[in-house]
Structure formats: structure tokens, C-alpha cells
Amino acid sequence: MKTSFKDHNSGILPKQTSSKYDYIKIKVWLGQHYYILSRYLVSRMLTFIKVPQDKAVKVALELKKWLVDSELFDIQQSDLEHHLFRFLETEGFGSAEIHRFKLVSRFHQSRIPLVIVLCGLQSRTKTAFAQQLSHRLNLPNVLRTDALEDMLRYHPDVAMDPHRSILDRSLVDKKGIIQAFKEACQIVHCAIQGDIDKAFHDGKSVIIEGFHVDPEYFATYTTPEKSYSNGDMAIRATKKHACLVLPIILYQDDEQYALDAHAWISS
Numbered sequence: 438m439k440t441s442f443k444d445h446n447s448g449i450l451p452k453q454t455s456s457k458y459d460y461i462k463i464k465v466w467l468g469q470h471y472y473i474l475s476r477y478l479v480s481r482m483l484t485f486i487k488v489p490q491d492k493a494v495k496v497a498l499e500l501k502k503w504l505v506d507s508e509l510f511d512i513q514q515s516d517l518e519h520h521l522f523r524f525l526e527t528e529g530f531g532s533a534e535i536h537r538f539k540l541v542s543r544f545h546q547s548r549i550p551l552v553i554v555l556c557g558l559q560s561r562t563k564t565a566f567a568q569q570l571s572h573r574l575n576l577p578n579v580l581r582t583d584a585l586e587d588m589l590r591y592h593p594d595v596a597m598d599p600h601r602s603i604l605d606r607s608l609v610d611k612k613g614i615i616q617a618f619k620e621a622c623q624i625v626h627c628a629i630q631g632d633i634d635k636a637f638h639d640g641k642s643v644i645i646e647g648f649h650v651d652p653e654y655f656a657t658y659t660t661p662e663k664s665y666s667n668g669d670m671a672i673r674a675t676k677k678h679a680c681l682v683l684p685i686i687l688y689q690d691d692e693q694y695a696l697d698a699h700a701w702i703s704s
Contacts, residue, residue: 458501464511476501486537496524548640550680555646557687567646582647622651652684
């Protein structure tokens, strides 16, 4: 996926005010487990399925009020969704929004991590975009690889020249630049591997953003593995991690890219 980023201040969700109903806990049961209903998370899920922010806040609050007034403090997930859909229909939403909500709900219940890989040219837009995604999708795990790469350059055990960028003029040929980029990406990927594995183990989603991020690296999570059984090697098509990888590449238009390239050459 490619996208152009212009206004990094747009799309920030306004802070919601509290209500007396927020202090009353409602247990929502999923089989033998339950979670505490939060209207803030409900409203975020509604905005995620393209319900306008003001409508999402209204529906989430009305749902919480109705459950409390009806003294439904223990409720099944299916019943919660049934009542939520009633309020959505009251506000003029229909099958499209309900279908999207069910799809997102099943995705969260399956605990399959969503890995958003946000990469592109060196600029501040990736970090701003990652912050917006984190807020909009309620994903607190954001790995900023640019800051990590800067620290790794000065680590004595890392084979990276602290004074050499992959855009160094000494790397005049295309192959040299690509090779240096892939080497830097490999080092960064190894450094964040522990955080990624922990997120997968806990069933949590993560946003990985930065310049030294190669989306091809995450294709290895769906490649066949080798397994051994009774001393005989067998190949099985199994996934290293059950996850959904969404690569997003931020790019610039030709005019802006030419201006940045001219400024770099003149420096």
C-alpha cells in the first residue's frame, strides 16, 4: 500500500468527556473469559468501521446508559453486539457498518496480531502518521526504528559505521546503496525481533515505523518451515507466526522529491 502524507495534524480524534456511567463496570463474556466494557473503545471501533466521530461517541454512550439503566451488568458478547446494532440502526446506519463491525470484532477475538509496517523516505511524517494510526486503532505498541538505528550505530558490538549514512556520496552506484540499505535493515530487524516475538506471543498488534524497515523481511513469517519427526526431515506449510502484515509506504510527489534531492546535493 502506498500513500501520500501531507497534513500530519489532521485526523486526530478529540478527547472525550467522562460520564457518570463510566464508573459502573459491565462484564462482557467471551466463553469462560470476560472483559470490562469501555465506551471509549466501542467508539474507537465504530470510527474504525467508518462511523463519524460524533455519531460513534453518541452510540457508545447511549449503549452504556441503556445497559446500566437495564441493570445488565453481565452480558454475552453476542447480546452486546445485538444491542449495539440496534443503536446503530437508530442513527441511520445499516448492514455495511454492522458487517464491518462483526469482521473487526472477530479479528480481535481471534487474537491474531496486526503488524503495520510503515516505511518510506527519511522525514517526520512517518512518526506523525504512526501516532495517528496508534490513536485511531488503539494500538499502543509502536516501534520507532529510526531512533533505535541511531543508537545502534554507536554500539561497539554492531557492525555499522556511526559516521556513514547509506546516502553517503561514496556509495555512488545503485547496487551499493541497496546493499547498504539491506544491511542496515537486517541489523535493525534483529534488534526489534524480541519485541515482535513478545507481541505475537501475547496476541498484540504492533506498528513498526522508520526508514530502515524492509517490508520483504516480514514475508518470512508466512514461509514454510522445516520440522523434524523421528529423525526424518519433513516439510510442512506452517506459519512461523499467525499474523496479518500490512505494509504502508509513504512517498513524495516528483516535485517535492526534486526539491529535497537538490537541497541534499547542495549541502
